[in-house]
Amino acid sequence: MEILQYSIRKLFSGIPLILGVTLISFVLMVYFGPDKTYELLGKNPTPEEIAEVRSQLGYDQPFVVRYVDYLRELATLDFGNSDSTGERVDALLARTIPVSLALTAPGFVLGNALGILLALFAAYYRSTWVDKTIMASAVIGMSISFLIVIIAFQIIFASSYGLGWFPVRGWSIGSIGDYFSYVAVPTMATVFVALGYNTRFYRSVLVEEMTRDHVRTAKAFGVPPSKLFYKNILKNSLIPIITRIVFSIPLVIISGSLLIESYFGIPGVGKITYDAIISGDQPVLKAVVGLTAILFVLAQLLTDIMYRAVDPRITLK
Amino acid sequence: MAEDKKPPLLSVQNLIIEFATENGVVRATDNISFDIFANETVGIVGESGCGKTVTGLSILGLIPSPPGRIVGGSITFMGRELVGLPEEEMRKIRGCHISMIFQEPMTALNPVFSIGNQMTDVLIRHHGLTRRQARDSAIEMLAKVGIPAPAKRIDEYPHQLSGGMRQRVMIAMALSCDPKLLIADEPTTALDVTTQAQVLEQISKLQAEFHMAVVLITHDLGVVAETCRRAIVMYCGRIVENASIEHLFASPRHPYAKGLLDSIPQIRSQRLEELPIIPGRVPDLLQLPPGCRFADRCPRADGLCSEQIPKLAPSGTHADRVACHHPYPAVQAGSAS
Amino acid sequence: MNTVAITTVRRESLWSKAFYKFSRDRTGMISLVFVLFYMLIAFGVTLGWLATDWSDVQGGKWEGMSTTYWFGTNMIGQDIFSRAIYSTKTAFEVGLVVALIATAVGAVIGAISGFFSGTWIDEVLLWLMGVLDSIPFYLFVAAIVFAMQESPYAMHVAMISTFWTGSSRLVRGEVIKLRGLEYVEAAHAIGVSELGIIFRHILPNTTHILLVQATITFVAAIKSEVILSFLGLGVKDGMSWGLMIAESSQEVMAGFFNNFLAASVLMFGLVMAFNMFSDALQDALDPRKVS
Ligand SMILES: Nc1ncnc2c1ncn2[C@@H]1O[C@H](COP(=O)(O)OP(=O)(O)O)[C@@H](O)[C@H]1O
Ligand code: SF4
Ligand SMILES: [Mg+2]
Numbered sequence: 001m002e003i004l005q006y007s008i009r010k011l012f013s014g015i016p017l018i019l020g021v022t023l024i025s026f027v028l029m030v031y032f033g034p035d036k037t038y039e040l041l042g043k044n045p046t047p048e049e050i051a052e053v054r055s056q057l058g059y060d061q062p063f064v065v066r067y068v069d070y071l072r073e074l075a076t077l078d079f080g081n082s083d084s085t086g087e088r089v090d091a092l093l094a095r096t097i098p099v100s101l102a103l104t105a106p107g108f109v110l111g112n113a114l115g116i117l118l119a120l121f122a123a124y125y126r127s128t129w130v131d132k133t134i135m136a137s138a139v140i141g142m143s144i145s146f147l148i149v150i151i152a153f154q155i156i157f158a159s160s161y162g163l164g165w166f167p168v169r170g171w172s173i174g175s176i177g178d179y180f181s182y183v184a185v186p187t188m189a190t191v192f193v194a195l196g197y198n199t200r201f202y203r204s205v206l207v208e209e210m211t212r213d214h215v216r217t218a219k220a221f222g223v224p225p226s227k228l229f230y231k232n233i234l235k236n237s238l239i240p241i242i243t244r245i246v247f248s249i250p251l252v253i254i255s256g257s258l259l260i261e262s263y264f265g266i267p268g269v270g271k272i273t274y275d276a277i278i279s280g281d282q283p284v285l286k287a288v289v290g291l292t293a294i295l296f297v298l299a300q301l302l303t304d305i306m307y308r309a310v311d312p313r314i315t316l317k
Numbered sequence: 318m319a320e321d322k323k324p325p326l327l328s329v330q331n332l333i334i335e336f337a338t339e340n341g342v343v344r345a346t347d348n349i350s351f352d353i354f355a356n357e358t359v360g361i362v363g364e365s366g367c368g369k370t371v372t373g374l375s376i377l378g379l380i381p382s383p384p385g386r387i388v389g390g391s392i393t394f395m396g397r398e399l400v401g402l403p404e405e406e407m408r409k410i411r412g413c414h415i416s417m418i419f420q421e422p423m424t425a426l427n428p429v430f431s432i433g434n435q436m437t438d439v440l441i442r443h444h445g446l447t448r449r450q451a452r453d454s455a456i457e458m459l460a461k462v463g464i465p466a467p468a469k470r471i472d473e474y475p476h477q478l479s480g481g482m483r484q485r486v487m488i489a490m491a492l493s494c495d496p497k498l499l500i501a502d503e504p505t506t507a508l509d510v511t512t513q514a515q516v517l518e519q520i521s522k523l524q525a526e527f528h529m530a531v532v533l534i535t536h537d538l539g540v541v542a543e544t545c546r547r548a549i550v551m552y553c554g555r556i557v558e559n560a561s562i563e564h565l566f567a568s569p570r571h572p573y574a575k576g577l578l579d580s581i582p583q584i585r586s587q588r589l590e591e592l593p594i595i596p597g598r599v600p601d602l603l604q605l606p607p608g609c610r611f612a613d614r615c616p617r618a619d620g621l622c623s624e625q626i627p628k629l630a631p632s633g634t635h636a637d638r639v640a641c642h643h644p645y646p647a648v649q650a651g652s653a654s
Numbered sequence: 655m656n657t658v659a660i661t662t663v664r665r666e667s668l669w670s671k672a673f674y675k676f677s678r679d680r681t682g683m684i685s686l687v688f689v690l691f692y693m694l695i696a697f698g699v700t701l702g703w704l705a706t707d708w709s710d711v712q713g714g715k716w717e718g719m720s721t722t723y724w725f726g727t728n729m730i731g732q733d734i735f736s737r738a739i740y741s742t743k744t745a746f747e748v749g750l751v752v753a754l755i756a757t758a759v760g761a762v763i764g765a766i767s768g769f770f771s772g773t774w775i776d777e778v779l780l781w782l783m784g785v786l787d788s789i790p791f792y793l794f795v796a797a798i799v800f801a802m803q804e805s806p807y808a809m810h811v812a813m814i815s816t817f818w819t820g821s822s823r824l825v826r827g828e829v830i831k832l833r834g835l836e837y838v839e840a841a842h843a844i845g846v847s848e849l850g851i852i853f854r855h856i857l858p859n860t861t862h863i864l865l866v867q868a869t870i871t872f873v874a875a876i877k878s879e880v881i882l883s884f885l886g887l888g889v890k891d892g893m894s895w896g897l898m899i900a901e902s903s904q905e906v907m908a909g910f911f912n913n914f915l916a917a918s919v920l921m922f923g924l925v926m927a928f929n930m931f932s933d934a935l936q937d938a939l940d941p942r943k944v945s
Contacts, residue, residue: 214424
């Protein structure tokens with residue numbers, strides 16, 4: 001009950017963020033964005049035809065009306081039809097979001113889990129060669145562009161010049177085996193790229209926690225180092241860890257999958273977003289921006305509730 | 318003193334601890350030696366930074382390393398050498414035979430675990446109790462240190478307790494395995510005056526009940542006078558005087574100790590927040606004078622003092638020791654009050 | 655007067671200590687040499703001394719490595735080595751412009767936000783940062799590209815508009831800490847204006863954080879530039895490693911890897927050197943850094 005009340009209040013307090021995100025994007029994309037009138041008209045249009053198309057697209061309405069319209073679309077999750085394909089935007093999203101989730105989930109989970117594991121190792125063996133090797137590898141990993149990793153992994157694991165184990169591109173899933181083979185190279189690439197950043201971040205969180213007074217107390221009472229790490233230090237570090245993981249979810253779904261999906265030709269949200277960017281498909285872009293903002297508000301709510309579960313000092317207020 | 322003939326419970330000999338810092342190697346304790354006997358309470362007094370905490374930590378093998386390192390000396394506990402003891406062996410001693418409580422009750426307990434969880438952990442680890450037994454035992458300990466409604470309090474988290482209560486929890490945790498030696502590092506410094514007195518009283522009471530030795534690290538001479546049998550005065554990483562309370566307070570031999578005692582107001586309504594101020598500056602641990610470290614501030618200093626380091630040596634008929642070329646004369650114990 | 659003197663002394667010892675520490679950091683010094691070497695190349699290109707033939711069609715299709723074409727030629731016979739070298743300039747230009755402006759903007763806004771923390775000014779600025787961080791980056795860039803009608807600086811503007819929030823949050827936190835310090839309160843007491851306090855007393859004390867943050871932003875900008883150019887949202891005229899990789903994505907399917915490797919290796923070298931430089935700088939300058 002308390003959580004429910006809190007959640008409702010928190011969702012309301014997310015409204016300014018949603019307004020800000022939609023307003024800025026709306027001004028940039030819709031107001032300054034491309035004018036699609038002439039694309040939709042034949043050669044030598046008459047002024048009447050022009051006016052008709054403009055009114056169809058809503059261009060003849062004043063700014064405020066169009067923006068409020070956008071908010072109404074967001075509130076009802078009804079974004080109309082895509083400019084380019086004519087498909088309903090909600091249907092388009094319902095088709096593509098599951099694909100993106102299926103595509104990014106394994107890499108996201110593995111990237112964070114392995115990152116935490118490596119960070120625990122590095123912190124446990126702090127300033128020994130184990131730590132130094134892990135951290136040096138992390139810097140190397142961080143220095144290789146995502147783009148390069150994607151292409152290199154495609155060559156190495158999927159192309160005929162390399163091992164040729166997995167499909168080069170595409171997404172046609174008939175069985176669980178298909179799924180694994182299509183998701184393998186994108187997953188390896190995302191894990192590779194995320195691992196350096198994650199390990200470094202998690203290690204610094206753990207190391208900072210290691211220097212706290214209560215860790216010294218635990219040592220003074222004979223807690224063995226392995227337990228010190230998995231019990232005391234890890235639980236105390238959960239707040240920054242949760243924050244990082246939860247807040248990267250909205251970005252991973254949209255931005256993270258954009259490059260991978262457009263490169264591998266996988267029909268997820270990232271791909272339709274990219275296509276919409278290139279073709280100026282405003283209904284799709286408006287939907288993606290609006291939903292991302294909502295995801296951020298939900299992420300905030302989720303982290304607050306999780307903090308509460310982890311740290312007894314935090315109350316939901 | 319009959320018990321002084323028995324072997325000491327803890328014996329620290331010529332202990333040297335160094336820290337590697339950005340500006341060079343700092344010697345935090347320089348050749349310190351002292352003994353602690355069973356069942357006695359010994360105070361360690363000295364200004365902030367003189368090496369008290371480091372000394373306490375070294376006994377448990379908890380010098381943060383790097384940057385710290387025991388360079389030389391020995392620490393024997395019940396006849397066993399602790400310097401160089403494997404970690405695993407050391408862990409069996411920590412919290413079991415030797416316990417330590419810390420200055421900061423606000424941060425010394427883990428904020429995300431209930432105090433019951435933290436206390437039972439220790440009991441399960443050292444005494445192999447079941448969770449149920451450990452919990453009962455922990456509740457009993459909490460009652461002993463004067464926590465009201467311990468069965469309820471045990472499930473609370475540190476932030477729900479006041480500073481004094483937290484320090485009591487620390488004490489309960491420290492005593493739960495019936496240690497032979499308790500090192501209390503400024504256990505009351507962070508508390509308000511009334512709580513200070515209560516916590517100290519609690520420590521004294523439990524010291525007798527548990528038959529343990531207590532090393533009470535403090536900068537409050539009043540605390541030492543009330544609770545300790547003997548006091549070790551440290552200055553700048555060295556022990557300058559080690560004497561029984563009666564002797565020390567009646568006639569301090571070392572000029573630094575005398576300075577400290579002289580500057581305590583005779584009638585005090587409040588405990589001191591800081592050690593009394595003695596004119597002059599504490600030398601930088603990186604640029605120590607070749608002779609006595611107190612020479613700059615000492616009224617009795619002469620040429621010898623600035624050339625030769627005074628050794629800690631027996632200072633008369635008693636078991637007392639002082640490190641000074643020109644100590645003040647001993648006065649008959651009991652003749653001053 | 656007095657407060658100014660005290661802060662100056664504190665700054666000087668921080669910087670001279672940092673300088674000493676950095677100069678003894680071997681990886682830091684080596685990475686600095688690499689960074690300077692790349693910078694020389696970028697200068698050389700800017701001044702028209704290097705890689706002037708990057709757009710000339712000179713050789714045949716996909717020639718291998720030779721003394722004329724060190725990395726061979728691309729699909730239409732352009733010298734890959736020249737193109738990769740020329741792209742160094744592009745990367746540096748984007749990195750420098752974005753890092754300097756984003757950090758400066760972040761510093762000013764962060765300082766104002768921190769100084770007025772607890773008031774509506776801070777609330778509004780925090781809201782703005784939250785909003786900018788929540789707009790999907792690629793979409794934001796695309797929107798700015800459209801809004802600026804394909805200006806060659808649209809990408810720069812987009813990156814600056816989003817990257818400043820990082821520095822801003824850091825500076826904000828630092829300012830909140832500094833605001834309570836004695837010398838700031840002293841300045842307040844002797845009647846220095848609020849703007850004066852922010853810019854003369856507080857901001858100078860965050861320069862070490864800003865320098866580190868600028869290097870981090872530099873790396874982020876270079877990496878983003880490559881991906882944006884690849885996606886067709888970044889560099890349009892001129893050459894960049896991202897464009898080379900875009901070109902090469904067809905070539906690698908035909909088994910010709912020179913273009914891809916040249917761009918990748920050069921980019922990796924710069925980013926790696928800069929990352930290590932940034933780390934060493936942080937070790938030397940940031941007292942909060944735990945290692
Ligand atoms: N972690 C550390 N790193 C570097 N030097 C330290 C560290 N801990 C203690 N020291 C050095 O040891 C000296 C004694 O410290 P400490 O034992 O904490 O003093 P105190 O008597 O106040 O408890 C300090 O002055 C400092 O120079
Ligand atoms: S040795 Fe000399 S300087 Fe040191 S305390 Fe004794 S008299 Fe003073
Ligand atoms: Mg201390």
